[in-house]
Amino acid sequence: MTSKRMTATALLGLATLIPLTALQGCAPLVMGGAMVGSVMVVSDRRTTGAQVEDESIELKAGSAIDALATQAHVNVTSYNRLVLLTGEAPSQADKARIEGAVVGIANVRTVVNEMVVAGNATLTSRSNDTFLTSQVKASLLDAKDLSATAIKVVTERAVVYLLGRVTEREAARATTLASTVPGVHKVVRVFEVISEEELARLLPKPPEKK
Secondary structure, three states, X not given: OOOOEEOOOOEOOOOOOXXXXXXXXXXXXXXXXXXXXXXXXXXXXXXXXXXXXXXXXXXXXXHHHHHHOOOOEEEEEEEOOEEEEEEEXXXXXXXXXXXXXXXXXXXXXXXXXXXXXXXXXXXXXXXXXXXXXXXXXXXXXXXXOOOHHHEEEEEEOOEEXXXXXXXXXXXXXXXXXXXXXXXXXXXXXXXXEOOHHHHHHHOOOOOOOO
């Protein structure tokens, strides 16, 4: 049986793409909170079903973690059933226990555990992470050659994690933009890379001319 566990590769700037597993012809790659609303359903590159599953996974994972590690600070981000764990755990055993609980949740296909064994981040550090996330998102939004809604940004201890279904071109461009935001220590890419042809199929079709 294939393990769902996978360790992300931290990258600064551009980096070699490292395959995780194959999923329906797409290659999820590790290179380096789910909102399901009417706007996201329309513009998101996941299916509507996957978006709903991601929201459910995050809720179930939150409940499981709360019951396991009362002293840990854990953020769970699910994108297309690939789960990213970030934050701090009191011990290596707690980190492994948290990962094991998430791996066992229905519909989770891969877990990328980026938690560190350390004391919980300070309020100042978390506020800075929120600020950096907003700056990275603004940078992606300003880029004319990217769809900002296709990329999810998570920041932990000034490390930026990028998730989404993107082409290699988009992955490289997003990484470059994120890595140049002042205050970002490094960028970890947790992308599912798709082909340009698949992207063309996902994009809305222009209305037919009458």
